[in-house]
Amino acid sequence: MKALVLENIHPAAVEVLEGRGYEVSVRPGAMSEDELVATLDDVNLLGIRSNTTVTRRVLEAAPALETIGCFCIGTNQVDLGAATERGVAVFNAPYSNTRSVVELVIGEVIALARRLPEKTQRMHDGVWDKSARGSHEVRGRTIGIVGYGNIGTQLSNVAEALGMRVVFYDKADRPAHGNARRMKTLGDLLEVADVVSLHVDGRPGNAGFFGAEEFSAMKSRALFINASRGMVVDYDALRDHILSGHIAGAAVDVFPVEPKAQGDAFDSVLRGLDNVILTPHVGGSTQEAQEEIGWFVAEKLARFALEGSTALSVNLPPVLPPVLTPGHRLGFLHQNVPGVLADLNSVFATAGDNVIDQHLSTRDQLGYVVTDASAPLSNEAVEELRRSEHCVWVRTW
Structure with missing residues (x-):
């Protein structure tokens, strides 16, 4: 079994995969489409982060490819439709780096409120500028969280512990944490928030989500933070509102186009502005988060490849079978049409195979069933399933 791991994924992932029998090749940077096409012919498992598409x-x-691990939160860098059609399972790490992102945002809120970026720059320039002008405590101020998922809710809890008031807006019906207040519209949130922090995902419908109209609706001298996706914000509009003084400061960790490799040149319309923090997509880049992501995603990949588990897959039907003990298992990914399970078990019965455990789940157009048997399943039964008009793939363990 061959695995290719890109983009400086934590060594914990390599340890897990090698411990499960994979021959792992490691590349430090991202790969282009042409490079991937030339490389993946015999690769069974691909590990990437956000810069590999x-x-x-x-x-x-990639005819041998069985699974892709996104060692990050997002999966929009993978064509999920094409992966699903081919039965390639995609996994990510939706929870592992939430604390790291939250800590960065909290640090930025305090730094911007105290205007620390310009203070430290002037000290480096040899200028002693001891003034309280424009500097504020965060206690008692209102943070507006746009997107109240895993990161947004944890930010809500930490911000409230600092004495901030919390309001949030999310299209999904999510329960409020602590004393946070749900706002009915984004406009309602922008009217009251002293700090606006974006935590939305990278789905195509969110492109350009926050632009000139939204910046104009923010409170005068409010702060803006984007640690979600670069494509959701119009940074030209943000620059205009910072230069006009309407926005008092901003922190940006994500950009519409980001350099592919360490040390590559970076440019942005936000460079050189006062009280603007620019960071190179490091919200989840702590040693603790990267180690947790490495272990978490690699375990999901290994359990899929070696035991048939699709638990927490973002695109295949979720099935969490028991840990595979000495025995015999078959995974059958198929089109989600009536009668497939009955046909499957009829094949086993005709072949005299003794089924002892079975788990089925469906998602959209696909169904997935994992079957355990007391003895090796007959070759005739396995081949008959492969010939089924509804079969995507059959695997045995």
Whole structure:
């Protein structure tokens, strides 16, 4: 079994995969589409972060590929539709780096409120500027959290512990934590928030989500933070509102176009502005978070490849079978049509195979069933399933 791991994924992932029998190749940076096409012919498992894009063309050039691990929160860098069509399971780490992102945002809120970026720059320039002008405590001020998922809710809890008032807006029906207040519209949140922090995902519908109209609706001298996705914000509009003085400061960790490799040149319309913190997409880049992500995603990949578990897959039907003890297991990914399970068990019965455990789940157009048997399943039964018009793939363990 061959695995290719890109983009400086934590060594914990390599340890897990090698411990499960994979031959692991490691590359420090991202790979282009052409490089992936030329490399993935015999690769069974691909590990990436946010700078590697897996397109339909890449997937069509990877006949041996069984699973992709996104060692990050987002999966929009993978063509999930094409992966699902081919039965390639995609996994991510939706929870592992939430604390690291929250700590960065809290640090930025305090730094911007105290205008620390310009203070430290002037000290480095040899200027002693001891003044309280424009400097504020965060206690008692209102933070508006846009996107109240895993990161947004944890930010809510930490901000409230600092004495901040919390309001949030989310299109999904999410329960409020602590004393946080749900706002009916984004406009309602922007009217009252002293700090606006974005935590939305990278789905195509969110492109340009926050632009000139939203910045104009923010309170005068409010602060703005984006640690979600670069494509959701119009940074030209943000620059205009900072230069006009309407926005008092901003912190940005994500950009529409980001350099592919360490040390590459970076440019942004936000460079050189006072009280603006620019960081190179490091919200989840702590040793603790990266180690947790490495272990978490690698375990999910290994359990899928070696035991058939699709638990927490973002695209295949979720099945969490028991840990595979000495025995015999078959995984059958199929089109989600009536009668497939009955046909499956009829095949086993005809072949005289003794089924002792079975787990089925469906998602959209696919169904997935894991079957355990007391003895090796007959080759005739396995081959008959492969010939089924509804079969995507059959695997045995």
